[in-house]
Amino acid sequence: MAAVGRNSEGVLIRIRYWIDNHRSLSAGIFAGVFVILLFVYLYSLTLTGEFRLDFVTSKIPRFIFVGMITTLMLTGVSYVLGMSLGFLTAYARISDIRALKALAKGYIDAFRGTPILVQILLWMIVVAALTPGYRAQAFVAAIAALTINTGAYQAEIFRGGFKAIQEGQIEAGRALGFTSWQLMKHIKLPQVLRLVTPPMTNEFIALLKASALLSIIGVVELTFIAKDEMLRTFLTLEPWTLATLLYLAMTVPLAKLVQFLEIKFRIPGLGLPSDTGLYRGRKPRPGVAASQTTMAAQSLLLRRDPLYEYFRRRNRSKV
Amino acid sequence: MSSSHPMIKAENIHKSYDSLRVLKGVSLSVDKGDVLVIVGPSGSGKSTLLRCINLLVYPDSGSIWIDGILTTHHEVRPEWVREKVAMVFQSFNLFSHLRAVDNVTLGLRKIKGINPEEAREAGIHLLKSVGLEDKIDEYPANLSGGQQQRVAIARALAMNPKVVLFDEPTSALDPEFISEVLDVMTRLANEGMTMIVVTHEIGFAKGVADHLVFLEGGRVLEEGGAREVIESPRRRRTQEFMSKILG
Amino acid sequence: MFGWVRSRALYVEIARFLVLIAVILGVIWLLGSLGHLDLPFIITVLPLIFQGAAITLAATAFILPVALGVGFLVGWARFSRNPLAYWVTTLFVEIFRGTPQLVLVLAAFFIGLPLVAPAGANPQVLAFWVGSFALALHSAAYQGEIFRAGFQSVPTGQIEAAHAVGLDSWQTMKEVILPQAFRVSLPPLGNEFANVVKDSSILGFLGVLCIVLCSRDLAGWGRQIAPLTFNVNTAVFSWVVIAIVYFIIIYVMSTIMLAVERRLRVPGLEAAL
Numbered sequence: 028m029a030a031v032g033r034n035s036e037g038v039l040i041r042i043r044y045w046i047d048n049h050r051s052l053s054a055g056i057f058a059g060v061f062v063i064l065l066f067v068y069l070y071s072l073t074l075t076g077e078f079r080l081d082f083v084t085s086k087i088p089r090f091i092f093v094g095m096i097t098t099l100m101l102t103g104v105s106y107v108l109g110m111s112l113g114f115l116t117a118y119a120r121i122s123d124i125r126a127l128k129a130l131a132k133g134y135i136d137a138f139r140g141t142p143i144l145v146q147i148l149l150w151m152i153v154v155a156a157l158t159p160g161y162r163a164q165a166f167v168a169a170i171a172a173l174t175i176n177t178g179a180y181q182a183e184i185f186r187g188g189f190k191a192i193q194e195g196q197i198e199a200g201r202a203l204g205f206t207s208w209q210l211m212k213h214i215k216l217p218q219v220l221r222l223v224t225p226p227m228t229n230e231f232i233a234l235l236k237a238s239a240l241l242s243i244i245g246v247v248e249l250t251f252i253a254k255d256e257m258l259r260t261f262l263t264l265e266p267w268t269l270a271t272l273l274y275l276a277m278t279v280p281l282a283k284l285v286q287f288l289e290i291k292f293r294i295p296g297l298g299l300p301s302d303t304g305l306y307r308g309r310k311p312r313p314g315v316a317a318s319q320t321t322m323a324a325q326s327l328l329l330r331r332d333p334l335y336e337y338f339r340r341r342n343r344s345k346v
Numbered sequence: 347m348s349s350s351h352p353m354i355k356a357e358n359i360h361k362s363y364d365s366l367r368v369l370k371g372v373s374l375s376v377d378k379g380d381v382l383v384i385v386g387p388s389g390s391g392k393s394t395l396l397r398c399i400n401l402l403v404y405p406d407s408g409s410i411w412i413d414g415i416l417t418t419h420h421e422v423r424p425e426w427v428r429e430k431v432a433m434v435f436q437s438f439n440l441f442s443h444l445r446a447v448d449n450v451t452l453g454l455r456k457i458k459g460i461n462p463e464e465a466r467e468a469g470i471h472l473l474k475s476v477g478l479e480d481k482i483d484e485y486p487a488n489l490s491g492g493q494q495q496r497v498a499i500a501r502a503l504a505m506n507p508k509v510v511l512f513d514e515p516t517s518a519l520d521p522e523f524i525s526e527v528l529d530v531m532t533r534l535a536n537e538g539m540t541m542i543v544v545t546h547e548i549g550f551a552k553g554v555a556d557h558l559v560f561l562e563g564g565r566v567l568e569e570g571g572a573r574e575v576i577e578s579p580r581r582r583r584t585q586e587f588m589s590k591i592l593g
Numbered sequence: 594m595f596g597w598v599r600s601r602a603l604y605v606e607i608a609r610f611l612v613l614i615a616v617i618l619g620v621i622w623l624l625g626s627l628g629h630l631d632l633p634f635i636i637t638v639l640p641l642i643f644q645g646a647a648i649t650l651a652a653t654a655f656i657l658p659v660a661l662g663v664g665f666l667v668g669w670a671r672f673s674r675n676p677l678a679y680w681v682t683t684l685f686v687e688i689f690r691g692t693p694q695l696v697l698v699l700a701a702f703f704i705g706l707p708l709v710a711p712a713g714a715n716p717q718v719l720a721f722w723v724g725s726f727a728l729a730l731h732s733a734a735y736q737g738e739i740f741r742a743g744f745q746s747v748p749t750g751q752i753e754a755a756h757a758v759g760l761d762s763w764q765t766m767k768e769v770i771l772p773q774a775f776r777v778s779l780p781p782l783g784n785e786f787a788n789v790v791k792d793s794s795i796l797g798f799l800g801v802l803c804i805v806l807c808s809r810d811l812a813g814w815g816r817q818i819a820p821l822t823f824n825v826n827t828a829v830f831s832w833v834v835i836a837i838v839y840f841i842i843i844y845v846m847s848t849i850m851l852a853v854e855r856r857l858r859v860p861g862l863e864a865a866l
Contacts, residue, residue, distance in 0.1 A: 046676045048364075057680045140843065141836040142794035149832045156829075232691070239693030240795070250696055263703035271692050271700060278691035402756055429759040439754035442861045443772045453758040456768055487861025498754075505759060 069268070082265040086256055090269055094249035099277070101248060102235045105173030109234075110227075112174065113181025120186050131182065138179035143237050147172040151244045169241045177234045184226045188219035221292040228285045232278050239274075249273060351414040353378040353540045354431075354509060359398055359408035361391075368394045369405070370564040376509075376557070381541045383551040383572055386561035387587065392544040393436075395561070396511045399542065400431040413508055429457065432502035436514040438494040440486040440501075447473060447482045450501045457505070472500040476530050492523025499530055510534070512543040546591050552576055560584050610844070617837065624830075631827040638831060645797075646838050652721070652793040653842075656729040657786060663733035668740025682737065689734035694727075694795050701727035724796045732789050739785060743778035744770060776862045783850035787843045794839070 046053040072078035119131035138146065147168070154168040161167075192215055200214045242251035253270035257263055352375040361369040368391045376382045384392050397403040399410060401417060401424040410418050417427045440449050450472055451465040460468070473482055476496040486494055495515055502510050512531065516524045528550050535541055535554045545551065551558060555572035560579075568575055568584045576592075579585045625632035667685060670678035689697070701723045710719055747770050755765040 042676065053676070054680070054683075058684075061684060141839055142791040144794045144797075145832060145836050145839070149829060149836075152828050152832070236691075236693040239695040242695070250693065250699075253696070254699070257703065263707075267696070267700040267704055270696055271688075274693060274696060275688060275691045279687050282687065282691060397753075400757060402753055424756075425759050425761050428757055433754075433757040435750060435754060435757075437748075437750050439748070439750035441751055441755070441769050441773075443776060443859050452755075452768060453760070456764055457759050485860040487859075501758065 072264075077264070078268075079262060079265055082256075082260065082262055083269060086266075087269070089256075090249065090252055090273060093247060094252040094270075095273055095277070097246070097248040098235065098238050101169055101173065101241065101246070102231070102238050105170055105177055105238075106231055106234055108170070108174040109177035109181055112178030114185055116178060116182035117185030117189065120182060121189055135179045135182050138176050139183070143172070143176050144240050144243070146176055147240055147244060150175075165241075165245045168244060169238075169246045173234060173238060173241075176237070177230060180230055180233070181227065184223050184230060185219070187226070188223040189215065191222055192218050224292055225285045225289045228281060228288060232281050232285075235277060235281075236274070351411070352376055353380075353413055354399065354542070355411040356395075356399065357409045359395065359405045359410070361394055361398060361403065361405050368564055369398070371408070372561070372564065372566055374559055374566065374569070376540060376542060378540055379538045380556045381535045381543065381554055382557045382559060383555040384542065384544045384559045384561055385546060385551070385587070385591075386567075390561045391564040392561055393513050396433065396513050396542065396544060399509075399511060400433055401427045402433070425457075429453075429505050430507055431509045431511060432505060432507035433511045433513065434495070434498050434502050434515050436518050438486070438491070438498045438518070440494055440497055442486055445483045445485055446478065446489065446497045449486070449497055450504050453501070453505045468504065469500075472504055473497070475503075476500045477526070490523060491519045492526045495519065495523075495527045496530055499527070499534070503534075509540045509542065512541065512545065514544050514546075516545065516547055548576060548588075548592060560587070562587075621830075634827055635831065635834070639834075642831075642834060642838060645835075646842065648721075648796075649790065649793050649839075649842065652725050652728075652796055653790050653846075655722075655725045656732060656789050656793065659726070659729040660732035660736055660789065661782075663730065664736025665740050667733060667737030668744060671737060671741040672744035686734045686737055689730050690738075692731075694731050694792050697727040697731055698724045698795050721796065725793075728789070728792055728795065731792070732785060735785055735788075736782065739778050739781045740774065742781075743774035746777045747773045773862060776857055776859060779850070779854045779857065783847060783854070786846055786850060790839065790843050790846065 069078050073080045116131045116134060119127045120135065122128060150168040150172040151165065154164050154171065158164060158167070196214060197210060200210045205213065238248060239250040241248055242254060245251070247255075249270055253266040256266045260266075354374075354376040356375070357373045359369050359372045360367075372391070372395055374382065384395065386392050394403060398405045398408075399412075401410075405418065408418070409416055412427060412430055415422070440446075441452065444452065447466055447469040451460075451462075451469040454460045454465040454468060455462060470479070470482055473479060476499055478493060478496055478500070481489060481493055481497075486497070489497065499510075499515075515531065516527050519527065524547070528547060531541070531543070531550070532554050543550075543555070551572050558570065558572040558575045559566055560568040560575065560581075562583060568579060568581050575584065576588060579588055621632070621635070625635075667682045670682040671686070673679060702720060705727075706719055706723050709723070751769055751773075752765055755769045760768060
């Protein structure tokens with residue numbers, strides 16, 4: 028009598044349910060299996076001499092203590108400098124002074140609208156011309172290029188954060204008698220900081236990836252070392268595998284941090300995307316129609332192009 | 347009990363989500379042309395029961411017959427059941443990318459394979475019957491809640507179902523739009539459609555429903571003729587609930 | 594709804610664009626006449642820059658469809674409840690999103706190329722394909738996330754309603770989820786396309802390492818051109834010209850994407866900016 032159809036299914040479905048219910052554990056197992064398989068594969072290559080383990084053991088200190096440290100240091104310094112630049116620019120961008128607004132907009136668009144590679148090479152020429160004979164030219168150009176580039180991106184993130192706060196709340200704050208400084212401190216900043224933390228972490232990842240381009244102007248960071256070792260040893264698989272793994276060791280944990288922060292800092296109703304990957308549809312929640320807010324928040328996390336957004340914004344107002 | 351078997355019969359339905367037991371052995375039966383109203387506090391399993399009936403959710407155990415056919419048997423395709431048993435949702439759930447008429451005719455075109463022109467004609471006819479002849483080519487976002495819900499009813503009727511399930515069809519609506527939806531539902535009931543309605547609109551239940559089931563904690567607490575249960579409930583829990591919603 | 598493409602706004606847009614070009618040309622002429630710029634040099638290298646632009650466009654034309662196709666499948670798999678598809682594509686996204694574009698291109702060039710290169714193939718052409726493919730996979734990882742967000746933006750209730758109407762899972766995907774997910778994904782896709790154009794500048798880097806110039810896209814030409822002049826202003830300026838050409842490419846592409854977005858617009862499905 029109780030012949031209920033879809034519940035007496037095979038092993039595969041059981042596995043799927045188990046994965047549904049043990050999400051982080053199964054993720055760990057999957058990642059673990061992958062890493063083990065990768066190492067087994069590389070080890071099998073070492074047996075045939077296609078992968079030189081001695082390269083890895085002898086060069087890994089240089090990759091980590093010179094390459095990774097320089098990469099992280101350059102990225103970190105530029106990121107922090109860029110943050111102050113970005114915050115000020117965002118503030119100028121939403122201010123009421125038109126000239127300031129236009130200036131901020133011009134800066135943001137110009138530096139987000141052109142390839143960072145072009146910017147790096149441009150700064151190199153400028154710095155070289157300004158400081159002839161100075162030994163650390165590449166270094167200065169590197170920090171200048173990264174800072175000014177990330178400043179433009181971070182400005183847009185901050186601006187998005189400020190825009191996400193509902194007008195009504197600011198009105199309500201005024202009605203309570205808050206001064207504009209108090210408004211900023213008690214109402215805007217707490218929300219903005221929580222909103223921008225995930226995209227800001229994302230921006231750090233993007234900047235870290237962009238820093239690989241500094242190898243072109245001769246900054247001795249991770250990619251430069253990989254290239255250098257390749258040219259010295261005439262090995263290709265080893266240096267690039269090592270460099271890729273080291274970059275992933277930096278970016279993947281950060282990407283996981285972004286996911287964690289999204290959930291941790293979610294403000295109900297302000298629409299940061301929830302992590303629903305595998306759970307979707309399992310528990311029906313009637314009346315959830317968060318498509319627009321989800322996309323709005325999601326779009327903060329993706330790589331945005333200023334020109335494109337500028338047109339969208341303008342044309343939308345015409346509809 | 348005019349016909350040989352009830353239109354819908356459910357027996358001893360159990361359903362749980364993970365460790366949460368939502369339905370703990372619910373049985374009910376609706377005859378052809380009857381209207382059954384299900385009331386109960388939130389979390390009592392009303393929505394889940396409706397979803398079990400058209401197999402949007404599979405019950406863990408228990409049996410459901412629709413027009414005499416055991417639908418929980420594993421050889422019955424859920425799509426077959428859903429063609430016979432239409433559903434109207436609390437949050438309308440109209441497809442945002444389709445105009446009103448296309449929402450109504452999607453099933454006709456894609457499942458029954460009716461050509462677009464004929465389907466459109468049928469769709470227009472259905473929209474007229476719910477009083478929306480001037481909103482045929484509007485997108486859902488441009489319709490009011492009441493209009494959206496009426497389109498949703500037209501969509502449910504398009505497949506010519508034997509039963510229509512209503513899951514709190516008016517609780518997401520602004521007060522001024524409730525009556526237009528209830529009017530359509532009343533007319534549908536008078537035309538002889540078999541309906542199961544989850545609602546707190548006691549006026550509708552009194553006037554239209556033949557039977558009423560009071561659900562709490564995943565069990566049927568009280569059932570009987572709609573008027574009797576509303577006006578003179580036997581159990582104290584039912585009395586409390588009725589007095590609250592009659593307020 | 595379709596009016597915008599033909600409307601006054603378009604002419605205003607074109608006029609604005611022409612004014613911008615005129616101002617830039619004016620500044621160039623002014624600088625040249627004041628002796629700050631080596632104008633004849635700029636004029637000689639202009640054809641090279643346009644040749645580079647053609648390579649950039651070719652790379653973009655290859656990367657975009659590949660990335661779009663792979664990204665769509667990745668997004669679908671990340672949305673699906675098939676655990677194997679989900680984890681494999683998650684891994685793909687993590688690896689290709691987490692590695693710098695330059696490292697991907699170089700790894701593809703030095704590790705991938707020898708594996709796939711047929712004997713006697715033209716290294717210039719191969720470098721272009723391999724590098725573009727690496728960039729396509731990088732962009733696919735991002736586009737996968739865009740599509741996933743698009744899929745997830747369709748409210749669960751509508752999927753339930755589609756089932757209630759009697760559609761099976763495939764029909765639900767085709768008739769209800771895809772049309773909405775696609776529309777919602779369009780704006781972030783437009784952004785990503787612009788990024789693809791910018792990222793393709795990395796292809797020029799292969800030209801430096803190759804003994805023969807492997808690939809001469811815009812940025813690649815820049816590195817060839819700038820050192821040829823001893824005038825710093827001119828060197829800087831040749832870069833500015835290249836930046837402007839990138840700008841124009843992105844401008845045209847964005848306009849096309851916006852026209853598409855406008856054409857497919859449905860009330861209630863405009864993704865918030």
